[in-house]
Amino acid sequence: MIKSLLLGAAAGAIIASSAMAAEITVVSWGGAYTMSQVEAYHKPWIAKTGNTILSEDYSGGLAEVKSQVEAGNVTWDLVDVELSDAIRGCDEGLLEVIDPSILPAGADGTPALEDFLPGSITECAIPTIVWTTIFAYDTSKIANGPTTIGDFFDTSKFPGKRGMRKGPKSNLEMALAADGVAAADIYDVLGTPEGVDRAFAKLDTIKDDTVWWEAGAQPPQLLADGEVAMTTAYNGRIFNAVAAEDKPFAIVWDSQVYDLDLWVIPKGAPNKEAAMDFVAFSTATEQLAAQASYISYGPARKSSASLVGAYHTKPDLDMGPQMPTAPANFGTAIQNDFEFWADNQDELNERFNAWLAK
């Protein structure tokens, strides 16, 4: 009797698990970043649930999600987006609402809602990492390197070309910081027409010396090729070039502009349930801490910080000081104000593009 019950239970379990096995499509930014997610999130989740993951790359933005949802043919289950896109997509009804009660408590027992960085959990998105825009230079080419954002805009002190992202976001903030505006006042100043003029005037001083990049993989390449003397970049890309490719690059953390990356589920995703399960799994304390061994982006949970270890191939390279959120790096950090950008990006993009073409 007992034996047959056990058999029945086993058979039931097998049926249940085979019915559960789903393939979800997870879309992220590619390169070293996707690799870190595959190692820290995908592999353990596949091993735990028996589901499979199809990993795709994209270059950011909501265009694909919008066209999939509007055409009623959604193929993506989970997308890694920036905060401003998460808010915008949610407002426009392109994303599924994610109930934060599915999130596990922190490893130290802190409830999930208190464990994540304040205000980082939004209606449709769960954060994974803090990433930041910094500027970097090649130590083999500049001996006494730059230390402040002012040096980046000072081509007489540090001659040579500059690399900057082709867009107003984070460039205007850095320009104002270099012009002497305190981190806390940046968006107040940028909210006025005079402030915008001031930021563009500062950008004008290096416009002729600037190479504009668009994809995150470009800045390390520009530096390595000697195409620019210093460039703004995403900190993880520069770290990866240093740690994995032994490039002599150094990061200047002054006036870094930081932002979040979050998971969102497009409305009508084919494997919504499995995707939700993956979100809860991948944003647990251990997974976020594990990811930090592969790339230098800060975990979005406070409880992960103490678990962050060394770089996965270099046991003596401690990841803690490489995090944007490390106290030594975070002093003058500027938090990207998604509301400011949601309100003003159309106008500032237009002005920036016209300024570029001038």
Place this chain on the structure above:
Amino acid sequence: MTDATTDTNDGMALAADGTPLKRRLAQALFRSKLRALGLVTPLLLLIFFAFLVPILVFLTRGIHNDTFEVHMPSVSVELGQWDTTSEPTEAMYAALAADLILAKETKTIGKVASRVNRELSGTRSLFTKSARKAKKLEAPFKESLVALNKKWGDIEVWKALTIASKSWTPAYLASAVDLKYNADGSFERKSEERRIHLKLFARTLEISVIVTVMGLLLGYPIAFLLSTLPARTSNLLLILVLLPFWTSLLVRTTAWIAMLQSQGVLNDLFVVFGLAADEDRFSLIYNKTGTLIAMTHILLPFMILPLYSVMKTIPPTYVRAAKSMGASDWTAFWRVYFPQSIPGIGAGGILVFILAISFYITPALVGGEDGTMISNFIDFHMRKSLNWSLAAAMGGVLLTIVLFLYYLYDKIVGIDNMKLG
């Protein structure tokens, strides 16, 4: 026709069964035309449904955007009656409050907010924040809305709403040519620091013309050489022309980056030969020069192939005959050979020009800021800013320019005077 009606029956050729031969011929031709039409029907249907219809549907987005009218129906009606100068009425505020609640419930407030924000920057959060608290609003709505956010008392906000509430609108087309469409229906030029599109259209045309001319200058001698060499050698050379053609566009563009960048092959050679100082190398890429070089190379096969196929048909005896009658080499070429190669120039030129005008991957990668073209901005509004209506309007303007140039070409050169092979 007039001949047939005035002639007597005797004068007309008749078929075996007595019907006029002309009619029989027309019948036979009609049947064979019908058969031919049947054969191409699948292709025509494909072109119609997979090409023309989507393009037309998308182009209408450039003049039609009903986001606001659909999701904020009551206030749209009120705005339709407003004269855009007097104080907004209580009825307008009440309708707005009702619509805000509706849009919040249907989760469409973000779409509405994005739409209005394109007309007046900074109104996005005004909408999303107000919608969150809309349920608490009470009559009189004017006071309670202004108390919620004083921007609701600003007449400029209401003007922006009026523009957004018109589903059929010339606003996007106006924006595509650097004009601003006002709530009262007038147009004015955009402020100096926001004008960009006209400049880009002009630059796009300029780059396309230069690429076409450079392609012709480089391609003509090559095509001439190919058509005059013995078949064995020319086939080998033709493969060299086609080889880059078979390589991915992206790979060829990236190869140019390696060649032209300041630490690249070409600049290294310049430094070695003393043509440039090591610390002052040429900027050959991430600017217009880079775009021109890479695009000319990429489009060169499209120039060479039509030229080659036309030159192949020019009998060499003509030039020999001209020379035997005393023409110099130049005269024989210019008066005899060149005129016969014009159909090839026409075909290659228009092919390269039309491809060049819509190029976007290459300028995006090597164009820097002064080498980007209008298609890069259409791409920008499609993928980044999600302003599909403006993208459609810009695409419409570009299409109109191309069609107009095509019409000019037909008038001046004649489209029949073109040969693709």
